[in-house]
Amino acid sequence: MRASLLEFHDIAPEVRHFVFEVPEVEQLQFKAGQFVSFKETLNGKKITRPYSIASLPDRNRFELCLNLVHQGIFSPYLFAMKPGDSVEMSAPLGFFTVRDPAKEALFIATGTGIAPFRAMTPDYLAHPNAKQLTLLFGVRHENTIYYRDHFEALAGKHPSFRFWPTLSRAESSWTGHTGHVQSHLLEAIGDRRDLDVFICGLKAMVDDVRAILKELGFDRKQIVFEKYD
Ligand SMILES: Cc1cc2nc3c(=O)[nH]c(=O)nc-3n(C[C@H](O)[C@H](O)[C@H](O)COP(=O)(O)OP(=O)(O)OC[C@H]3O[C@@H](n4cnc5c(N)ncnc54)[C@H](O)[C@@H]3O)c2cc1C
Secondary structure, X not given: OXXXXXXXXXXXXXXXXXXEEOXXXXXXXXXXXXXXXXXXXXXXXXXXXXXXXXXXXXXXXXXXXXEOOOOOOHHHHHHXXXXXXXXXXXXXXXXXXXXXXXXXXXXXXXXXXHHHHHHHHHHHHOOOOOOOEEEEXXXXXXXXXXXXXXXXXXXXXXXXXXXXXXXXXXXXXXXOEEOOHHHHHHHHHOOOOOOEEEEEEOHHHHHHHHHHHHHOOOOHHHXXXXXXX
């Protein structure tokens, strides 16, 4: 199938929110947390790159959150797209989805690793038996807390949802969490060891968090992760 770009807007320097539609289907079927793979021939080579869907199923539309990798191949191509342009894509895939919404959960993201959680958070909270959910989101500065309004609105509506952005280069006016996501794991987990943890972002952070969780006594099966690199 082909995905046609409807619109985009920049949500931070070199970070863009894209809205696509797939004109040949009426409803694009996927679960919150899955990704699509884009394919294009670039510099004479067929290139494929996966991107997490940052929206809930809505007719034939889906949204993405991407950062520009300057030395990269595919992200500069996507950043050059204009509304009306299209790109080849595969049907949504992936196992980074909430398994048991009746189980307490911790979501951990850095940077554009927030993309799948933009869909998984409302998906989890919509479940009638949803338990406590914490989203720990690491970025550098306050003005790069992507989708802040979206998550704050969810936290306002669902007392069982805690939204904890943490800033690694916080300005002095910031009163929230500071430092890396790794430093707030214990605070988020407390003495609980029976929750599911979902981690999304670059390899270094994901591996670090997994190692800490294993040391704390978490089982492999309780840790679900998506590495972007
Ligand atoms: C399942 C899955 C879902 C993904 N979802 C997203 C998403 O929602 N948003 C998104 O921006 N990316 C996402 N990615 C990464 C994406 O597929 C590409 O790797 C990324 O756009 C870079 O591609 P490129 O061709 O421009 O650069 P490449 O030439 O492939 O890579 C250049 C370098 O950039 C590094 N890199 C890869 N991804 C990133 C990143 N996001 N930020 C900084 N450095 C990176 C790689 O380690 C590599 O060293 C996802 C990856 C996977 C495996």
